[in-house]
Amino acid sequence: MAAPIITVEQLGKRFMLRHQQQERYTALRDVMANRVKGLFQRKAQESIEEFRALDDVSFTVNAGDRVGIIGRNGAGKSTLLKILSRITPPSSGRVTIDGRVASLLEVGTGFHPELTGRENIFLNGAILGMSRAEIASKFDEIVAFAEVEQFLDTPVKRYSSGMYVRLAFAVAAHLEPEILVVDEVLAVGDADFQRKCLGKMREISTGAGRTILFVSHNMGAIRAFCDRCVLLDRGRLRADGPTEKVLPLYFGLAKNAEHKGIKVTATPMDPSGEWVAGSAMAIEIHWEPGRYAPGWHADIACYTMEGQKLFALQSHTMRQFDSSAGASRGVRFEVVNPGLIDHDVRLDIGLKPNAYVPYDTLIENALQLTPGNKGHEENRLADVILVPQATCTALHA
């Protein structure tokens, strides 16, 4: 087996958080008095808390690996990348890297709005660690990839945001380091461009045998691109292994821990039994028989991971819903056009006795799905959801 190209040993990063003790009332007089006092005694007003952004993280990466780094917000992904790209030093532990690292933590770092596209290609290339000769030799390729030939001599401040992103990614994609570190940069740009970028990254990795570390919240992209994943949870390493083994853990993390005795399932209603873009889906909510009286309202809402609402359904507003039946043990929603196409979605669920009270039970993130993009091309138009068509039935014991 080849020697690892990156070795991370017991890596930790601490930050000190200052907390100011708040008084219940704020008066200008007090503020001024405190300021004056503060000049002489600073510490008394503040308490300092230690925050561990990364705690005892160890893993290794071999040359040519495509490693996804996943975790929820605040898991420490970006801190890890910043340490690997030498922007910030670790507080404990050690990292050994055998090769040149180029990092793409932001699209268009160092782009200057007043400079033209041409000038920014050179500037950005230099900032990312390319030599002038290297940039010059790849210049045409970069321009072709970004599709901005026409606007090369326009200041980038007049670019559309799409052009800006394309140009910035194009420069970065033509870097040739041994290790490429990429943070959530594909979130910007349209689907076509994202596909193009992933294709380019795959080409870099398989063609040239480069190692890529990739952070994303887009599990479709992670699944398509990474053979291995490192899962972080609140600064700690939760899992490290093949993507298909780690991804379920990621979704497990996101689920509400208790679930309060309520089971939620979502199944595709395509004859193939698979998630096909544009296919209908069934969502069932089960509880122990008798837990909720018949006639309780069950609401569901479906969001993309970016927080965009796809649809929301309320059982009591749906004609087909028969609430008069006996001992109830759940409800079943069938959504004809859920609009699940290649984005991860999450379901929120709420239960209440009638329309006029707050939820008795509210489960946010009850379930997360990654439907995949099978059949995407044929179902382009299904991307746009106007009105969800759905039915709702009560489930009986």
Added chain:
Amino acid sequence: MSKHRIVLEPGSADRHYWRDLWTYRGLFGFLAWRDILVRYKQTAIGIAWSVLRPLLTLGTMAFLGWLFESQVPGDVPRLLLVAAATLPWTFFSTAFSEASNSLISNSNLLTKVYFPRMIVPASTIIVCLIDFVIALALVLALMVIYRFVPDARLLLLPAFLLLALVAALGSGLLIAALNVKYRDFRYIVPFIVQFGLYVSPVAFTSSDIRDSARIPDAVKWLYELNPMVGVIDGFRWCLLGGRTELHAQGFLLSGAVSVLLLLIGILYFRKTERGFADVI
């Protein structure tokens, strides 16, 4: 493979810092090039500002010198005497203040990409060198107008320019690093520059100070602690063909302060540099 081996540990300084600095020399040029390109965008008279600014300073300083009856040695026109001092002073003051703010104005780079941070303040000083060359051309033009012929001492000018660079880089690195953590220095810098003009021999000459009966001899060495005293005296001495004196003791003291500043600047910068991204 081990050629590029990097070990990241808490507290350990990068072993290959100076080698890295060399590898990133391209970036150094690009940042300077960017600043030059951007500098006069959306200004009506553009590059003419590079000529106008030193001329305005020169006129004001010459007027002040005349007003306060500063001594002009022998056959040197006052305007030329003042021009020889305005030249290094303007270079130092712009280089120092631009370098001091350079890390903060490039904070987006510091938090997103790795490179030896020293490149940022150093490249802003290079930009100021361009202005220096333009101003030098103006001084030479002035010499032609006054039919003033410099002698072989002119060849020593690069040495004194180097001393000015040392002073600007040293103080710039120090204040830039402090500025990252304590933004107070943002307000202190303009004050230092303003105050510096009063205690540097721009409107007057060092001989005015040394010959002054009002200043006690015992404290005259304090004046020589100003690194710009040595630089300006040196510039006058070599531009004006030795008609002004280059006081050996004063020059050495002032030069030593410059070198000391550079050492302190580099040491402090290197010590704090790794944490810049966390505090900026």
